[in-house]
Amino acid sequence: MSVIRSYAVWNNKGGVGKSTITFHLASRYAEAHPKKNVLVIDLCPQSNSSMMLLGGGTIGEKNVLDLCTEALPKTVVGYLSTVIAGGAGAPLPNPFNFVVNVKSYNKEMPKNLYLLCGDGNLEPMAPAISGAAAAPALTPSMQPWVWVHKVFSEFIKNIGTQEENSDWMVFIDTNPSFSIYTELAVSAAQRLITPVNADDSSRVATNAMFILLHGQTPPHPIYGSWTFAAQAQKYSLRIPAIHVIVGNRLTQYEGAATAFKALSDATADTLYTAFKKHPKYFTKKKDEAKNLETFRQAYAVALRDFNTAGVVSAHLGRPLSKMEQGYYPVHGLNVKVNADRVKECSDALDELIKFID
Numbered sequence: 001m002s003v004i005r006s007y008a009v010w011n012n013k014g015g016v017g018k019s020t021i022t023f024h025l026a027s028r029y030a031e032a033h034p035k036k037n038v039l040v041i042d043l044c045p046q047s048n049s050s051m052m053l054l055g056g057g058t059i060g061e062k063n064v065l066d067l068c069t070e071a072l073p074k075t076v077v078g079y080l081s082t083v084i085a086g087g088a089g090a091p092l093p094n095p096f097n098f099v100v101n102v103k104s105y106n107k108e109m110p111k112n113l114y115l116l117c118g119d120g121n122l123e124p125m126a127p128a129i130s131g132a133a134a135a136p137a138l139t140p141s142m143q144p145w146v147w148v149h150k151v152f153s154e155f156i157k158n159i160g161t162q163e164e165n166s167d168w169m170v171f172i173d174t175n176p177s178f179s180i181y182t183e184l185a186v187s188a189a190q191r192l193i194t195p196v197n198a199d200d201s202s203r204v205a206t207n208a209m210f211i212l213l214h215g216q217t218p219p220h221p222i223y224g225s226w227t228f229a230a231q232a233q234k235y236s237l238r239i240p241a242i243h244v245i246v247g248n249r250l251t252q253y254e255g256a257a258t259a260f261k262a263l264s265d266a267t268a269d270t271l272y273t274a275f276k277k278h279p280k281y282f283t284k285k286k287d288e289a290k291n292l293e294t295f296r297q298a299y300a301v302a303l304r305d306f307n308t309a310g311v312v313s314a315h316l317g318r319p320l321s322k323m324e325q326g327y328y329p330v331h332g333l334n335v336k337v338n339a340d341r342v343k344e345c346s347d348a349l350d351e352l353i354k355f356i357d
């Protein structure tokens with residue numbers, strides 16, 4: 001029996017580090033767990049994590065474009081359009097016709113890392129996906145909304161059945177807008193990894209996330225019945241629970257330590273208030289969180305600012321483990337990377353990986 005675990009890296013807020021975290025987390029997790037298969041599904045049309053994984057910079061960009069422009073794209077769009085064109089009930093295509101092994105594009109990467117590549121055409125395709133989900137049900141057992149929203153959870157289930165006893169860890173990168181493809185990403189994941197920055201917009205976005213996932217009380221008089229949350233409840237679709245909150249770039253504000261601490265505490269407070277009211281919005285942990293401090297220990301991890309080391313590593317599509325002290329080319333500049341900084345970034349990532357089970 002294969003064991004499959006799936007995480008979406010999601011916050012309803014742009015630029016909090018979703019793609020950077022997906023890149024570093026997937027590559028480091030794969031290195032640390034050579035016996036497991038690791039899959040990244042890039043459900044953001046910006047395809048940033050795909051570009052980093054497939055070599056970074058202009059190389060990664062070209063590799064993504066090549067996959068997107070194949071006759072049958074080896075991307076999320078290739079898979080989605082094949083499934084939707086086949087119609088509900090048609091046999092599902094082999095996931096491996098669409099997934100690529102990252103190492104065959106980027107030799108720095110571990111061989112157990114796979115990618116269902118992002119694709120800019122996800123954006124123009126969105127109305128077609130929404131249209132398929134909104135189609136009337138022709139039989140009681142085949143609900144188009146459920147079928148479309150389960151496309152990627154079925155994909156993940158299917159990839160696990162291709163090889164016996166193969167364990168899969170799946171990370172899904174998302175877009176900050178709650179568009180149809182983000183609904184699909186969230187519906188495919190068992191758990192959420194939620195990056196936050198130490199600012200008010202990040203804190204507010206976490207409340208918006210709960211409303212998008214679980215609905216508003218009382219529901220909006222007009223839109224309330226159309227929402228993802230309402231449909232998910234109607235069809236008993238599983239909603240992923242927050243497993244870990246990643247305070248990202250936390251040392252960015254070192255110069256303004258007091259303001260930073262106040263903002264970071266405010267975000268933790270907001271989340272702890274949600275936890276007290278709705279513990280089911282969060283995964284169950286071994287030790288029950290009884291106060292703000294134990295809540296933080298159970299659910300929050302601090303990822304320091306990666307500074308030059310992490311940013312150069314993502315730009316070059318090179319895992320942190322392959323970064324040595326020295327100068328690296330970044331768009332015509334030679335940028336110095338310090339070994340101590342690389343070690344700090346790797347240690348911070350390992351702290352996050354301890355949460356991933």
Ligand SMILES: Nc1ncnc2c1ncn2[C@@H]1O[C@H](COP(=O)(O)OP(=O)(O)OP(=O)(O)O)[C@@H](O)[C@H]1O
Pocket residue numbers: 013014015016017018019020021044046048174175176248249303304305306307310311314
């Ligand atoms: N820990 C970090 N240290 C330093 N820079 C970081 C860190 N995390 C993210 N960044 C930088 O912040 C910017 C935004 O990161 P990223 O693209 O990963 O965010 P995102 O949440 O995926 O954005 P979007 O919502 O547009 O998809 C990038 O320039 C990235 O290099």
Ligand SMILES: [Mg+2]
Pocket residue numbers: 018019020044046048049174
């Ligand atoms: Mg992104």
